[in-house]
Amino acid sequence: MSVRMDNMGIVVEDLDVTVAFFRELGLELEGRMMVEGEWAGRVTGLGDQRVEIAMMRTPDGHNRLELCRYLSPEVIADHRRAPVNALGYLRAMFAVDDIDGTLERLYNVGAELVSDEVIRYEDAYRLCYIRGPEGILIGLAEQLDPPV
Structure with a gap:
């Protein structure tokens, strides 16, 4: 049984611009870090990966948003302009x-x-x-x- 939702993730190209946007919305930057190596790729199924992450926290402190910029492997799909009724689309x-x-x-x-x-x-x-x-x-x- 789940205890809570820890975070929701969004893959982006420009981490700085996206962090600034969510700060303007009221989220607070908890921190930035690089996640890389074979161990991380075993979790995601992507193999050896390098991902820059910015973790943002909502003002109430109950939810977090993980913004990810993949350095490797390259991003293979782009759903940014899909309509809101596209299967699997997140908002x-x-x-x-x-x-x-x-x-x-x-x-x-x-x-x-x-x-x-x-x-x-x-x-x-x-x-x-x-x-x-x-x-x-x-x-x-x-x-x-x-x-x-």
């Missing part, structure tokens, strides 16, 4: 206090809305998908105050 959803303010900050580091608007779901949420650096798909959700 992360982040709860935010102020979706408009968050979007403004993320636009400044290259984010783009997937559609042309932020959608209101009943009286519960304002939601949108954005593409961050390298086309990474991110969801944003702002919970609306319940009616009094």
Whole structure:
């Protein structure tokens, strides 16, 4: 039985730009390191590998995002522009206090809305998908105050 989800990983080409994007979203950089060697390749099934990793932590401290830049072996597939209904496609959803303010900050580091608007779901949420650096798909959700 699982105890918790430790992290979610995303493979990127530009680690510095991606770290800056997630910092702007409010995540904190825990650290960066190189993971390499035959032992690591036995875990992933890739053989001898060299991967630069940046571990980011969410503001609540409960979740982490592992950003990986593969130096070897070379990346063999690119799913960054796949539509959200592609099989196996990953996206992360982040709860935010102020979706408009968050979007403004993320636009400044290259984010783009997937559609042309932020959608209101009943009286519960304002939601949108954005593409961050390298086309990474991110969801944003702002919970609306319940009616009094």
